[in-house]
Each structure stands twice: as C-alpha cells, then as structure tokens.
Amino acid sequence: MFSTVKKISTMVIFLSVQACVGIQTVGPGPFDVQKTMQVTVGKEWTKYPFEPKTGLQGLTIDGVSLNSLTFGVNIKDGKALIYSSDPKTLVPRFRSDMTDSEAVEYIKDSLIYSGMKNVSLANLRPETFGIATGVRFDIAADTERGLNMSGTGKTVIHNGVLQLILYIAPTEYYYDLHIEEVNEILKSATLL
Amino acid sequence: MRTRFSYLFSALALFGLAACETTDVDPIKASERPEETSDEAGLWLQMDGAERLLKASAIVERDPALNDYVRGVTCQVIGEDYCNDVRVYVVKQPYFNANMAPNGQMQIWTGLLLRAENEAQLAFVIGHEFAHYKQRHSLQQWREIKNAANASLVFSAGIIAAGVPDAAVLGDITLAARLYGFGRGKEREADQLGFQFATDAGYDGHEAAAIWKYLVSEVENSDLERNRRQIARSSIFSTHPVTSERIETLTAFAEDGEAGTVRQREYIATTSPFLAKWLEADLVRRDFGENIFLINHLIKRGEGLGLLFYRRGEAHRIRRGEGDAIRALADYRKASSFEDVPATVWRQIGDAERTKGDGAAAMAAYQTYLEKAPEAPDRQLVKSYLNKLDE
Known part of the structure; x- marks a missing residue:
C-alpha cells in the first residue's frame, strides 16, 4: 500500500548504513558529478554515495525527505531511474531518440512509478544546460501519505544520453527555504 | 537419541x-x-x-x-x-x-x-x-x-x-x-x-x-x-x-439464475470523466500489450473515441516498436477528428511531424495546440519549437 514510505524507509536505512563510509559534505564551491556535470553550490550540502545502477547522485541540506537535490548523469538508452534487480521489469525507460518534452515525461512517469501521486508539470521552458539547450520545468506532487511536494529541475539529452537535475521538497516551508540556492545551482550547471 | x-x-x-x-x-x-x-x-x-x-x-x-x-x-x-x-x-x-x-x-x-x-x-x-x-x-x-x-x-x-x-x-x-x-x-x-x-x-x-x-x-x-x-x-x-x-x-x-440488470449507461456516465487519467496511469505501468488491448476493448463501446485513439497513440509513441511512430501519428490524426480529443493531441502531432521532417505540418499542429490550450504548461517550449521551425 504505502510503497513510497517503504522505499523511503529503505533508503533512509541504506543512507544510515552508508553514513559510516560514504557520506561527505560538498560546497560552497564547484561540485563535479561523476566527471560529467559541474554545478556551483553556494552552501554546504551533504552528499550521498553515487548509485551506479541508476546513475543518480543525491545531495541534501536538511535530510532527503525535507530537501533532495538529485543529479542523474549519463542515463543511457534503455536505462530506468528506478532500480530493479529483474531487467525484465516493466518500468519507464529512457530512449535516446526522445524529444526534450518526452525526457521530462520520462522523469514524471518515473516519479509516479516510484509512488508519487497527483504529479503535474508546469512551466516547461527552454534553458541552456552547458553547451546544449535543455528544458527547465516545475513539478507539483503528493507523497502517498498525502504530503504536498514541490519541485523544479532541468534536463537535457546530449550525444544520446540524458542528464538531469531535480530538486524536490515539501511545499510547506522547505521548498522555499533553499529554492534561491537551487535556482543558482541549476543556472550554473555545465556539462564537462 | x-x-x-x-x-x-x-x-x-x-x-x-x-x-x-x-x-x-x-x-x-x-x-x-x-x-x-x-x-x-x-x-x-x-x-x-x-x-x-x-x-x-x-x-x-x-x-x-x-x-x-x-x-x-x-x-x-x-x-x-x-x-x-x-x-x-x-x-x-x-x-x-x-x-x-x-x-x-x-x-x-x-x-x-x-x-x-x-x-x-x-x-x-x-x-x-x-x-x-x-x-x-x-x-x-x-x-x-x-x-x-x-x-x-x-x-x-x-x-x-x-x-x-x-x-x-x-x-x-x-x-x-x-x-x-x-x-x-x-x-x-x-x-x-x-x-x-x-x-x-x-x-x-x-x-x-x-x-x-x-x-x-x-x-x-x-x-x-x-x-x-x-x-x-x-x-x-x-x-x-x-x-x-x-x-x-x-x-x-x-x-x-434469472436475468437481471446491467446498468451500463449509468456506469459509463459516472466513470467516463476519469478515463483520461486512469488510462494515463495505466500506461505508466509500461505494459503496452495490456494497455493497447484495454484501449481497443474500450473503443468497441463506440464512445469517447477522441480520447481513446489519443491514448492508443500515446501507447504506440512511448513503446517505440517497429512501425509504432506511424501508428501513433495515425491514431493522433484519427483522434483529432473527434470533439472529445484532448488538446495535447496537437502537440503530439506537431512532435511527430517535426521528427518526420515535415516542418509545415508541425507548425500548423503546434499553432492549433497553442490556440486550443492557451494555458498549456509547455507553452514556452512549444513556442520555441515554432521559432526554430520558422527560421
């Protein structure tokens, strides 16, 4: 029923275990994501270990359930943002011939698949992402338990692979708390 | 022992x-x-x-x-x-x-x-x-x-x-x-x-x-x-x-037993306002075979055809199998002939025509989309496509 809660709980446990070995802080200053993307962060963020199976790298300031800045790097054709041990599992998968609006749709569907409810996109607009033109977008959603969430992000398909940055936080208080910092981070994104 | x-x-x-x-x-x-x-x-x-x-x-x-x-x-x-x-x-x-x-x-x-x-x-x-x-x-x-x-x-x-x-x-x-x-x-x-x-x-x-x-x-x-x-x-x-x-x-x-009531009309009248979002949610499962079978089954009712052909087009577009791009465009075109078609069909026709290389058809579809959906969340993006096509 509450699969998102389970996933978050599993993630929290995973991150707690990782705390002994892999959690570091980054910033203020430039931050390289897997030697593929670089952003400039204005505050100190906590960095969670890179997840090679999904290509996702997470940062947070107050904890992943309160603000989560996720980087997806070099997502190749056929890859899913949701990890499954069974490669035959039917999940939204990236296709290298997607249009930029389809790339945003792929991110949205991945959020829905992972348990977010009432996901809606707003304000899709072109925005430079390093040397390429990507798409900037805003998101509204609810967790399964009913917490209103807001988000913003940008994505680009360049040389057949997808890069993305997605910020999500509870709408009440936490989204606004760091949105100016996040907007600056998004503006600063370059591809290496 | x-x-x-x-x-x-x-x-x-x-x-x-x-x-x-x-x-x-x-x-x-x-x-x-x-x-x-x-x-x-x-x-x-x-x-x-x-x-x-x-x-x-x-x-x-x-x-x-x-x-x-x-x-x-x-x-x-x-x-x-x-x-x-x-x-x-x-x-x-x-x-x-x-x-x-x-x-x-x-x-x-x-x-x-x-x-x-x-x-x-x-x-x-x-x-x-x-x-x-x-x-x-x-x-x-x-x-x-x-x-x-x-x-x-x-x-x-x-x-x-x-x-x-x-x-x-x-x-x-x-x-x-x-x-x-x-x-x-x-x-x-x-x-x-x-x-x-x-x-x-x-x-x-x-x-x-x-x-x-x-x-x-x-x-x-x-x-x-x-x-x-x-x-x-x-x-x-x-x-x-x-x-x-x-x-x-x-x-x-x-x-x-004896024959009884079915009440199909009441059922369809109550559930049809939800078909669009329920079918969209079903496609997130990415079981294209089941999704397309379901839509074809619903098409047999003969109602809500604009929405249903549009949704079938969406399934074909996202599946990306051999011939699916052509099927998707055909479904979108068919859907667009019905009054109940969602405005997004025109955006999809625009994307499909742009991918095919037919700039004029893409521009016409995008313009129709912006006319029919003036508050569309991707309005700025579509305008940027039009600008590029116009260059």
Missing part, C-alpha cells in the same frame, strides 16, 4: 496447543463489533490504524460523485443493514484489484473501475469482497496462520533434529501452500456468496464471469511473460481459484 525424543515431545506439545485454536466462526451480524479482549478486536485495531493512514493519504480518490456512486452500488449489494458497517475507498492504483479488511474497510482500485464494463460487474466484485467480511475470513485466516505456523515449526524442528537442516525449508513451503490453500477455499466461498448478494440485488448473473473473461484476455496480451504464465496455469501458491475454474463456476451459477 534423547535429544530427538525431546524434540518429538516438544513438537507434540506444540501441535496440541496449536490444535486448540478454533477456526470455525459465525458470520458477522450487522452493526456487530468484536469483543474487546478477543483476537478479532486486535485485528480490527490494526486495521483501524491502517485505515486512518489510508484516509489521510493521497491515494484515495475523493471525487464526491464517483464515491457516492460506488457507495450506492455497495449499499445496493450488501443491503441497508450492513451499509454503515462497510466503508468503501476508491484507491488510485492502476491495477485490477479490490480488497476487504476485517474491520469493514473495502478498497476498490481505479484499475478495476477502468476495466469493469458496467455496474453489474462492479456489483459482483463488491459482493465478493463483502462476503469476505461477512464470513469473517480474515479472522479465520489469522487463526489458521497461527495454527499452521505452529505446525510448521514442529515440522522444521523435527527435520533439524533428524540432521537434515537444509530440508527445514520444506517446512516453510508446506506452510505457504497450506495457508494459500485455505485462501483459495475462502475465495470460492466469496465467489458463491458474492454472486448471491449481487443477483439478489437484481444484477445480471452473467456479468460475474464476464469481467474475469475480459481480464484473462487482457493478461494474455501482457508484455510480461510471467503475467501470461500466471493466467495460463495454477500454482500451489495461488490465492485465488484457477481463473478458468472461476469462470466455469460463475457461468454455471448464472445459467441457473
């Missing part, structure tokens, strides 16, 4: 204790609540907590008209005496499912509402779920689990004592098979009683088997081999009767 005798003695003692728990319970009466000190009260307490979470969650569909309708059908099927004992929640999940908790919480998933063809089919599902409640199946199941778990422990301990530790796993397999075996028995009873409740309420008995027949056909078209296999054969772990057996049984019940 003495150790083995000790295990055997303990095993027999445990088995004796396990055998004390009776699973023979009377059907619950209207307005009845379990005694506070009973194991049943404990089950209800657990489910009351889960229901509070469900009520506050974002997975419940709160549309008043839809909820009133489903509640009305429920009361029609279960009767006024029990109407206040059962609380129905329409749950936003794209799968074909419904379930019943021991405390009277019933869930009807939107994937089921999407696939039911008429009110009678929904009524049979409600009748089936209510039978679980009335017969206190959860309480029986709970006691059977406790008894079977104790027996399995005895089985495992005995094997370990005999020096074959790996074989202890067999105890768990036996336990699982036994528990789910009880489940199948209760499902059969729920089918029988559910059929009776729905037909007593005036619904046509032939619709009970019809919804299962449809489901078999849809799953046979699944992209996932595992799903296709599940429908084709039973397993000892299956909680429900083999689908073919269920269809045969329900068909036989209908042959002995």
Whole structure:
C-alpha cells in the first residue's frame, strides 16, 4: 500500500548504513558529478554515495525527505531511474531518440512509478544546460501519505544520453527555504 | 537419541496447543463489533490504524460523485443493514484489484473501475469482497496462520533434529501452500456468496464471469511473460481459484439464475470523466500489450473515441516498436477528428511531424495546440519549437 514510505524507509536505512563510509559534505564551491556535470553550490550540502545502477547522485541540506537535490548523469538508452534487480521489469525507460518534452515525461512517469501521486508539470521552458539547450520545468506532487511536494529541475539529452537535475521538497516551508540556492545551482550547471 | 525424543515431545506439545485454536466462526451480524479482549478486536485495531493512514493519504480518490456512486452500488449489494458497517475507498492504483479488511474497510482500485464494463460487474466484485467480511475470513485466516505456523515449526524442528537442516525449508513451503490453500477455499466461498448478494440485488448473473473473461484476455496480451504464465496455469501458491475454474463456476451459477440488470449507461456516465487519467496511469505501468488491448476493448463501446485513439497513440509513441511512430501519428490524426480529443493531441502531432521532417505540418499542429490550450504548461517550449521551425 504505502510503497513510497517503504522505499523511503529503505533508503533512509541504506543512507544510515552508508553514513559510516560514504557520506561527505560538498560546497560552497564547484561540485563535479561523476566527471560529467559541474554545478556551483553556494552552501554546504551533504552528499550521498553515487548509485551506479541508476546513475543518480543525491545531495541534501536538511535530510532527503525535507530537501533532495538529485543529479542523474549519463542515463543511457534503455536505462530506468528506478532500480530493479529483474531487467525484465516493466518500468519507464529512457530512449535516446526522445524529444526534450518526452525526457521530462520520462522523469514524471518515473516519479509516479516510484509512488508519487497527483504529479503535474508546469512551466516547461527552454534553458541552456552547458553547451546544449535543455528544458527547465516545475513539478507539483503528493507523497502517498498525502504530503504536498514541490519541485523544479532541468534536463537535457546530449550525444544520446540524458542528464538531469531535480530538486524536490515539501511545499510547506522547505521548498522555499533553499529554492534561491537551487535556482543558482541549476543556472550554473555545465556539462564537462 | 534423547535429544530427538525431546524434540518429538516438544513438537507434540506444540501441535496440541496449536490444535486448540478454533477456526470455525459465525458470520458477522450487522452493526456487530468484536469483543474487546478477543483476537478479532486486535485485528480490527490494526486495521483501524491502517485505515486512518489510508484516509489521510493521497491515494484515495475523493471525487464526491464517483464515491457516492460506488457507495450506492455497495449499499445496493450488501443491503441497508450492513451499509454503515462497510466503508468503501476508491484507491488510485492502476491495477485490477479490490480488497476487504476485517474491520469493514473495502478498497476498490481505479484499475478495476477502468476495466469493469458496467455496474453489474462492479456489483459482483463488491459482493465478493463483502462476503469476505461477512464470513469473517480474515479472522479465520489469522487463526489458521497461527495454527499452521505452529505446525510448521514442529515440522522444521523435527527435520533439524533428524540432521537434515537444509530440508527445514520444506517446512516453510508446506506452510505457504497450506495457508494459500485455505485462501483459495475462502475465495470460492466469496465467489458463491458474492454472486448471491449481487443477483439478489437484481444484477445480471452473467456479468460475474464476464469481467474475469475480459481480464484473462487482457493478461494474455501482457508484455510480461510471467503475467501470461500466471493466467495460463495454477500454482500451489495461488490465492485465488484457477481463473478458468472461476469462470466455469460463475457461468454455471448464472445459467441457473434469472436475468437481471446491467446498468451500463449509468456506469459509463459516472466513470467516463476519469478515463483520461486512469488510462494515463495505466500506461505508466509500461505494459503496452495490456494497455493497447484495454484501449481497443474500450473503443468497441463506440464512445469517447477522441480520447481513446489519443491514448492508443500515446501507447504506440512511448513503446517505440517497429512501425509504432506511424501508428501513433495515425491514431493522433484519427483522434483529432473527434470533439472529445484532448488538446495535447496537437502537440503530439506537431512532435511527430517535426521528427518526420515535415516542418509545415508541425507548425500548423503546434499553432492549433497553442490556440486550443492557451494555458498549456509547455507553452514556452512549444513556442520555441515554432521559432526554430520558422527560421
């Protein structure tokens, strides 16, 4: 029923275990994501270990359930943002011939698949992402338990692979708390 | 040797204790609540907590008209005496499912509402779920689990004592098979009683088997081999009767009964405002075979064709199989000839034409989209496409 809660709980446990070995802080200053993307962060963020199976790298300031800045790097054709041990599992998968609006749709569907409810996109607009033109977008959603969430992000398909940055936080208080910092981070994104 | 005798003695003692728990319970009466000190009260307490979470969650569909309708059908099927004992929640999940908790919480998933063809089919599902409640199946199941778990422990301990530790796993397999075996028995009873409740309420008995027949056909078209296999054969772990057996049984019940009402018009009128979002949610499952089969099935109704051809186009576009781009564009074009087509069809036609290299057709479609959807969330993006095409 509450699969998102389970996933978050599993993630929290995973991150707690990782705390002994892999959690570091980054910033203020430039931050390289897997030697593929670089952003400039204005505050100190906590960095969670890179997840090679999904290509996702997470940062947070107050904890992943309160603000989560996720980087997806070099997502190749056929890859899913949701990890499954069974490669035959039917999940939204990236296709290298997607249009930029389809790339945003792929991110949205991945959020829905992972348990977010009432996901809606707003304000899709072109925005430079390093040397390429990507798409900037805003998101509204609810967790399964009913917490209103807001988000913003940008994505680009360049040389057949997808890069993305997605910020999500509870709408009440936490989204606004760091949105100016996040907007600056998004503006600063370059591809290496 | 003495150790083995000790295990055997303990095993027999445990088995004796396990055998004390009776699973023979009377059907619950209207307005009845379990005694506070009973194991049943404990089950209800657990489910009351889960229901509070469900009520506050974002997975419940709160549309008043839809909820009133489903509640009305429920009361029609279960009767006024029990109407206040059962609380129905329409749950936003794209799968074909419904379930019943021991405390009277019933869930009807939107994937089921999407696939039911008429009110009678929904009524049979409600009748089936209510039978679980009335017969206190959860309480029986709970006691059977406790008894079977104790027996399995005895089985495992005995094997370990005999020096074959790996074989202890067999105890768990036996336990699982036994528990789910009880489940199948209760499902059969729920089918029988559910059929009776729905037909007593005036619904046509032939619709009970019809919804299962449809489901078999849809799953046979699944992209996932595992799903296709599940429908084709039973397993000892299956909680429900083999689908073919269920269809045969329900068909036989209908042959002995009188014809009743189906109420398709009322059902379609109530559910059609939700078709767009339910079909969109179904496609997120990415089972294109099932999704396209379902849409083709709905197309046969001859209503809502603009939406349905658009959704089929979406499935083809996202699937990206051989020839799917052409199929998608053909579906979008067909959809655009109906009044009920969503404005986004024009954006998709624009994208498809732009990918094909037909700039003029793409521009025309994008312009139509912006005219029809002036507040579209991707307005700026589409304008940027138009600017590029105009260069």
